[in-house]
Amino acid sequence: MKSATDGPLATALATPAATCAPPAKGEPYLLTPGPLTTAFSTKEAMLRDWGSWDGDFRAMTAQLRHSLLEIAGDTLGNEAGDYDCVPLQGSGSYCVEAMLGSLIPRDGHALVLANGAYGKRIATTLRYLGRAHTVLDKGDYLPPRAAEVERMLDADPSITHVVAVHCETSSGILNPIEEIATATAAKGRKLLIDSMSAFGAIPLDVRKIACEAFVSSANKCIEGVPGFGFVIARKSALHEARGCSHSLSLDVHDQWDVMNRTGQWRFTPPTHAVAAFMEALRLHKLEGGQPARLARYANNRDVLVAGMHELGFEPLLNARWRSPIIVTFFSPAHPSFNFELFYELMKQQRFIIYPGKLTVVDSFRIGCIGQVDEAVMRRVVQACATSLQTMGVDHAAPPAAAIEERKVLADAA
Template sequence: MTRLLFNPGPTNTSADVREALLTGDFSHRDLEVAEAGRRIREGVLAATGGTGTHSCVLFAGSGTAASEAIISSLEGRLLVVVNGRYAERLALIAERYRVPVTRLTVDPFTPVSAAEVAAVLDADPSLTHVVVVHHETTTGMLVPLREIGEVVAERNRLLVVDSVSGIGGHEFDLVADNIAFCSLNPNKCLESVPGVGIVLARTDELPALEGRARTFYLDLHEQWRRGQQGEFPYTMPVQVLFALDRAVERWLHEGVGPRIERYAAAAAHMRRRLTEAGLEIVELPQGCAGNVITTVRLPVGADFPKVVQSMRDRGFTLYSNLDSVSGGRFFLATMGTINEADIDAVVKSLSEVLQEIFVLDE
């Protein structure tokens, strides 16, 4: 059964990306695999504005693995802007590796202020890095990445960004946003399958990481050094690399701007249809709403696990974390190859499921 995924990743993919998984058997040391890795690195850097200034490093793992590779290699004290579940995870990763952390905690639905970040940096000269989540998946909130990057650069600190659900669906530029390190993965707005963690790093920062890694497998410097030689030091998910290679090719062919516009249009269509169906959208502050997540008020008395199961029976996958559901919210993602007809279908089914549940519970 073909299932439409309205969860925030993994996402629906195109037929040719799925077909690339059937490429056959290769060693991760074969020339074809090295060439796919090279194309991926060059393509991702071209799409994110990092050609000539940044390097792209590939790991077998998730977006969290990429974030962990970065954080476990850093020296200094991190200011982590905590505005949601994934930012808190970055702080916890740092603490696990005994990297000193200062938290700047912001309400998840309140805009992050670049001025507030600047004030904390000015008050504490021991802070060396600022860590932010570009797009918080559990709320759909964006941070003002360009503004934060400017205040960080002005103070000679380094900006570390989790853009796992940001890149591809939103404006992003490694140089213009003054980003030193960034993590992402293929299975959200890059429209590929899970299995590869991607680190984008300023090339001039990477040599200084030699010997700093607190892990063996996620040694960012070593993985970068070997990648420069056209090697993967450890076994990679070869077929996943071929799928990602195809997905990056599709991304560049579509165009960075047009993909962002497609995602924005899909989110707008989702919000219109939900509103027409009588569901209440959680309105986000001006300029803070992302293009891939729509947060919805859970109707009072609705049993969300029952909704999820009923929607699954109809061919739709939904997911929302427990904190959101306990707060009376759930979210719908419009990532991947989701189109307007798919959105119409999921909203129609959701309306019917909610009506059935309330009728049965009366």
């Protein structure tokens, strides 16, 4: 058996450490799809207290809404444009439920495009809401395609809405949202998008992608902290949503109406998270906006995948569908590999990775977003090499059957 001091592992272990240090002494990098590593100035913005009813905070909320509409391509802003932005307290799943419960009528019928845990969560949410729904489940490897959507819409005229996940982070797949939007519009249905882990980095321009609404969260590609999300929706849809919601707290129409009339959130807002988000928005714009953020994240992904490949790791997805948000890797077939130990060894080196969320194969995930760059990603690969060496794993190749299954499914896509 080849020694761990030979070959790719030895090369990675000999690579000089990068000079990019964690954002604060002792603080780890969060290589997850959010919460993620934030800039020091974003954290620092939370040191001030804000009055939720005060004029300064109301102005902050107005600017937040306007800035998000600009990123979404509605450059006329929330007074003259076709869309408006409605921030909502809570996690991303709260905002997804708010969008579904407010914008799908109680007699509506949703086609859910699922290829991972978050598409399935949408279906579960609709079941709780009592909304009729049909699920197109593509498994963990494959994206939903336009032709499939068209066939299902033709087969069932009762379907009123299509719900799609922009980036399915349980596998790291980037779904073809443009072709899905085109197919949905061609069939006269309305598209709702869960862009939780994509907006701010992956293009989502409402002038080019016909959608009724989409949702995202503060602690994803804008690189803020957890505490709220937002719904960006057509104003016509927001008007039609009056009286539709099953919930007072998650009523998007009511939140929108109160914000437009008073400038205030209906209930206690996450003031510190909003302040942090304003700084995150400033840094997003300073970096060059969505195109620059996409370029950095994509480079992070490419550096990571290349380095991990040298160690023998294989990504779950082929390059065509691999997002720049998070990469899923097959767990090594080596009998000495143990993910729980691998996780702890990575944590000791100040890298928090993510367990796999697949049902058919052992895997783990490494995020590419947040305040990290290619130097950090090289350090991640080096930390993986060190961890493997500690465990006595001399090569990280996955089971042959996993690679064969990936090939078969990739050909099918």
